[in-house]
Amino acid sequence: MSAEQRLADRRERLMTAAYTLYAKPGFAATTIERLCSEARISNRAFYECFGGREELLQALHERCVEESLAVVAKALQEAPGTLDGKAGAGIRAYIEFATADWRRARIMHLEVRRSGDVLTASRQRAVDSFARLVEEATAELPESAAVNRRLVALGVIGALQELLIEWLLADRPPDIDELVEVAVHIFSRSLGGP
Template identity: 30%
Template sequence: MGTAKTRLYGGQSQEARVAERREKLMQAAAKLYGQAGTTGVSVTAICAEAGLTPRYFYESFASREELLLAVFAEVCEHLVADVTAAIDARAPADSALTAFFALLAEHPDLARVFLVETDHHDPAMLKVGRGMLARLAALIAPDVELPLARVGVMGAVLRIARFWIESDYAEPVAEVSALARRFVEAAR
């Protein structure tokens, strides 16, 4: 018996092409969700932004909700990874907070997906969000030992971030970070 050969199209395997199209759809959705909100964005609009037809949307996602969850999960992963990479060992909590707010300011579309446009009542969203919050709390509030205090700190940090985003980043990152730091310090 011979082994089956993988057929290439334009130098790519079928799996690579599917993954590439999925990524294009996620990038397009993140951009549009950040600009227009989640309710005002159709599958047709996402496909147009990605330069793909609806056939390819349904190849990767069963619904707009499934796509939103995938985008939210990816945004969370990147946010945690980028905050982790920016931590300065000399001042871990301070550098984590500064990185968190700086990333939100640098990527306003993704910030809206992360904090404003997602449905935090959907069970799947809640699961992804809770996991991300626990990881962010370990970075932002590493010295806060009581679980309820950590939840309170993260609630304060996220509410500050959401208000800041909705006010079009009215205050500089340093001021917002310093304010959030006060909540972390109070919870220790």
């Protein structure tokens, strides 16, 4: 392998290790030494890939967000052109993608908050990207003409985050269909739907 390929391989091994360790036991409890041990690289090699644990967490969070945005955008494009059609497709796509791997859900909804200021800027970019996606998807729908779609999008994003945190932490988590139903209800009602 070339030097560039070795660096890319180490970086990917660190991302894979962080995906599990940052999800559990969590960002605060995961040391660079533990990441390196899991990725089977030296501490020196870690710093060739990332400036620190925070930079690795940000790269991992941004990857999760990019993948989620792609899944939701595709679902919205294929959805019926109605409020319920768009809301149901986009919300279901997001919830199913987030919950398909508990590590993704934990990183995007728990560790993003637990990490303190580390992910503040990354989180705001993610929220803004999802809000724009919702705004664009509802722009042509007559049901959404009378309200500020950006504020509704932000409210639904907040509701989805809390629903997924409940799914992650509850002794008896709600099932996915129930999460989707509640989130669609909130979104639809926020735009004046039935």
